[in-house]
Amino acid sequence: MVQMNTLALVARGLTKSFGRRKVVRGVDLDVRRGEIVGFLGPNGAGKSTVMKMITGLLTPDSGEIELLGVRNGFRDPGIRSRVGYLQEKPRVYPEMGARAYLSLFARLYGLADASTQIAGALGRVGLTDVGEKPVGAFSRGMQQRLCLARCLIHAPEFLVLDEPTLGLDPNGVVDMREIFLDLRASGVALLFSSHQLDEMERVTDRIVFLQEGQVLASGDKHDVLVGDASGGLTVETAERAMDVVARLKSLPQVADAHVRSDHELTVTLAHPQDDEREGRAEFVRTLVAAGITPLSVRRRRMSLEELFVQMTAHATSGDRVRDRVVN
Numbered sequence: 001m002v003q004m005n006t007l008a009l010v011a012r013g014l015t016k017s018f019g020r021r022k023v024v025r026g027v028d029l030d031v032r033r034g035e036i037v038g039f040l041g042p043n044g045a046g047k048s049t050v051m052k053m054i055t056g057l058l059t060p061d062s063g064e065i066e067l068l069g070v071r072n073g074f075r076d077p078g079i080r081s082r083v084g085y086l087q088e089k090p091r092v093y094p095e096m097g098a099r100a101y102l103s104l105f106a107r108l109y110g111l112a113d114a115s116t117q118i119a120g121a122l123g124r125v126g127l128t129d130v131g132e133k134p135v136g137a138f139s140r141g142m143q144q145r146l147c148l149a150r151c152l153i154h155a156p157e158f159l160v161l162d163e164p165t166l167g168l169d170p171n172g173v174v175d176m177r178e179i180f181l182d183l184r185a186s187g188v189a190l191l192f193s194s195h196q197l198d199e200m201e202r203v204t205d206r207i208v209f210l211q212e213g214q215v216l217a218s219g220d221k222h223d224v225l226v227g228d229a230s231g232g233l234t235v236e237t238a239e240r241a242m243d244v245v246a247r248l249k250s251l252p253q254v255a256d257a258h259v260r261s262d263h264e265l266t267v268t269l270a271h272p273q274d275d276e277r278e279g280r281a282e283f284v285r286t287l288v289a290a291g292i293t294p295l296s297v298r299r300r301r302m303s304l305e306e307l308f309v310q311m312t313a314h315a316t317s318g319d320r321v322r323d324r325v326v327n
Contacts, residue, residue, distance in 0.1 A: 008033050008158040008189035014063035016049050023049050025213040031189045038204035039193040046213040047193045051160050055085045084151030088162040092143050094136025109154040121149035140167035158189045197304040225301045232300035233267045238293035241265045
């Protein structure tokens with residue numbers, strides 16, 4: 001059993017260039033055991049390059065990496081054997097059966113008799129019934145499941161996942177989510193990159209946003225997604241949002257209101273109070289007096305999609321948005 005609340009990864013000042021192109025520019029990154037860190041950023045931001053440096057597939061030009069408590073552990077085969085890496089476009093051997101494919105990698109991991117681990121990994125990703133089927137006949141999503149099984153057979157302490165849900169149908173995404181959460185609960189550290197932002201928002205504990213090889217925002221998910229402090233609230237009502245939005249806008253306490261979903265609205269207060277809790281309580285009383293039934297009133301937080309759009313827009317305009325870094 002791995003020790004909880006210790007760092008599986010400490011990376012400081014990582015840089016990497018390809019020719020004259022500097023892809024990674026002084027990246028700092030931590031991942032604790034028993035947590036999922038979401039690695040977010042547009043295509044070309046340098047996420048995959050950082051992941052490959054962590055796992056020893058690329059050598060940093062400069063910087064330090066402590067992997068599973070060992071400085072420059074990415075160079076140590078014994079340390080790397082305790083890490084699982086799922087690359088963005090996993091490769092399979094199409095002529096091999098799924099079980100034989102996993103058996104090959106089990107031997108590469110140094111597992112003498114891995115039949116139990118292989119059966120468990122196939123079951124975990126939902127491929128038990130196709131263990132003898134040639135991998136070339138698998139769908140893209142099934143191949144993705146198989147490659148995750150490959151990453152699990154040696155019981156890694158740290159998983160690095162580059163677009164792990166790519167090609168999966170909604171059921172596959174849910175299955176993958178449950179696997180990640182189970183791994184986190186058992187103390188495994190996960191670094192998770194994806195453009196499926198809704199899914200990343202569901203499973204991650206912390207967020208690191210990379211743009212042009214630099215970290216623009218990092219910290220606890222709820223701290224990074226604070227939204228603005230201008231009195232923004234998310235209000236869930238028993239009534240349909242479309243039926244009450246006009247009434248909300250007519251209230252003197254409301255500067256603006258927009259329908260967010262069938263029963264949710266985004267509300268901006270005209271005069272937000274310094275005491276946020278009391279401000280929300282007073283607004284609940286206002287809603288009840290206006291004949292609106294509030295089911296919940298909470299401070300509005302940005303979605304990851306909104307953060308992504310904001311970050312890339314600021315970066316394009318030349319604003320590095322350094323004030324969003326939270327540690």
